[in-house]
């Protein structure tokens with residue numbers, strides 16, 4: 001069982017940006033652990049996986065005191 005503190009909403013790779021859809025989910029965000037996963041057409045941007053703040057996975061990393069550092 002994973003605790004709520006290990007959920008996507010508390011992960012360094014969670015991005016609150018709702019960029020994959022015009023209809024954003026209330027508690028959704030983008031997982032930035034891996035690169036975008038698909039590119040629908042040659043001139044389209046790749047899509048970042050959309051996750052819920054309450055989701056989780058085995059790559060969870062706690063946010064640092066200074067904020068996001070993984071891609072900086």
Ligand code: SF4
Pocket residue numbers: 006007008009011012013014030031032033051055056057058059060061
């Ligand atoms: S899917 Fe995993 S790596 Fe991505 S935000 Fe959630 S816990 Fe973090």
